[in-house]
């Protein structure tokens with residue numbers, strides 16, 4: 001059995017916060033605002049997994065009105081959702097995600113993000129693709145007001 005899901009998220013830049021994308025810290029003058037650590041890329045991936053499972057979205061599972069998720073590590077939230085996929089007998093077929101940001105330049109960080117995401121999803125590196133684009137200075141990402149991310153995942157029935 002094959003199931004496909006997609007996810008999309010946006011977070012606004014904020015002063016005085018670290019920039020965490022794909023589960024790693026990225027040196028940048030500003031981070032992203034959010035109830036959690038605001039890892040917009042892991043949120044998009046989490047929503048894509050939930051979409052493939054037909055299990056709603058990240059805000060339903062981890063509401064931003066719940067103080068226990070304040071400052072939450074989005075890697076832990078993704079791991080909890082990934083456990084749901086495993087319990088249903090799925091493994092990762094492949095994942096493709098895009099970070100939409102004018103800055104920072106993502107290319108130098110992508111190898112480490114790929115490794116981190118592969119680790120979180122217990123997947124082979126060759127099944128994970130992370131890429132980035134600017135919006136050519138257009139729109140809210142182009143004005144560096146925030147970062148958007150989108151992800152598509154394919155789940156396959158696990159052999160084990």
Ligand SMILES: Nc1ccn([C@@H]2O[C@H](COP(=O)(O)O)[C@@H](O)[C@H]2O)c(=O)n1
Pocket residue numbers: 100101102103104105106107108132133134135136
């Ligand atoms: N934040 C970003 C955005 C883009 N890249 C890399 O640059 C290439 C060209 O981007 P355009 O938006 O001008 O098409 C893109 O394919 C990425 O390789 C990046 O590293 N970080």
Ligand SMILES: C[C@@]1(CO)OP(=O)(O)OP(=O)(O)OC[C@H]1O
Pocket residue numbers: 009033034035036037038039043058059060062063064065069070071072
């Ligand atoms: C992750 C959660 C929970 O802390 O909060 P945020 O960091 O604000 O992220 P968002 O993508 O707006 O919504 C999902 C949330 O419920």
